[in-house]
Amino acid sequence: MFDTSAFTEGLLLGAGLFTSVGPKDAFVIRRSLGGQHLPLIVAVCAGSDALLIALGAGGFSALLTRHPLLLSVALWGGIGYLVCHGLLALRAAVAGQHHAGGGDVLPRNTFLQTLIATAVVSLLNPYAWVDTVLVVGSIAASKSGDARWSFMLGAIAASFVWFSGLTNFSHAFRRLFTRAMAWRALDAFVALMMFGMAAHLATARLQ
Template identity: 40%
Template sequence: MTHLLPPFAAGFALSAALIVAIGAQNLFVLRQGLRGEHVGALVLFFGLSDALLIAAGVGGVGGVGAFLSAAPQLTTILALGGAAFLAWYGIAALRRTASPGAVSVGAAGALSLGRAVATGAAFTFLNPHVYLDTVLLMGTAGSAQPEALRPAFVLGAASASFAWFAALGYGARLLQPVFTRPAAWRVLDACVGIVMLSLAASLAAGALLR
């Protein structure tokens, strides 16, 4: 059993290092955690999505890389679609900063479970960086492990993803006293809007200049 610990730890450490960076998924989970909306479902969805993508990369990173290389148009379309979605979400966040009725935990306009999961799916599968981190980078690192140890690597990487999203979503409740003030929500939404628009611009520029 102890021989499984090094690949598990390697997967956990690499996944944790990649996922902690500020990104669209993290900000979405944080906001939903502050509102107390569908946190468990989103943690499960994001964790399972990462696990499946990492497992796909570890199991066949060469095939995935070859497919992406052979279909640059698909990568461009994916990037532009992701950029459009991020820009829409970023503009919506900035608009909330000027709307007094949309800046409290109990405000109207809460997302339904289906819409929350659909939004999470868009943040995940319309973002080429997700594939770069999970399928290609994690897949390359995992496939370098001996075949018998690869499941432990995937389990470690998936564990880091679940742990992070759970900590972010449920830990956000500790900040709820701060977010009883509308000004705090305006600051958060302003940050979300700026990050989303920056990510959108980066995706679009990368796709058009490729």
């Protein structure tokens, strides 16, 4: 039986977690500007979140917490990933590497290229693992029966709504990114977000 209260709880938690701009969101914004394979991008992003939530609810989050060394390696690896991503975005912002020259904003990508690239940035994103497996998954695992599935569906719905809105919003404002300054601002914002997330994870780990 569907548990409305648990669904709402999962929806609100997912909305709070997924609406912060991370590596996957920056990727979605850039790909959405070109207007290519938008439904595919949404499906893979939300589907990867659903998979990671299911892993966490299925006991993977408990496995990580029972092995502090494994969790520590995963978190510090994730911090390193975020820092590297931030440095690349900062370099792009300073050098003005991302800009449109009057044609397409981005090179054309095939369906398969988009599928693989989206899956990689979704499943290898450490912050997504923290949000979905350790936070959402562990809370879902603490619930039982219908409440667990309803909670998971709520969180997955939040992911789907977020990425649907992000792709359409980004594509609607694609003309803005015919200017190099807009790309510099986006890259600078992404760099700040990556460094902020890395600092947050590091601070929480050291406490």
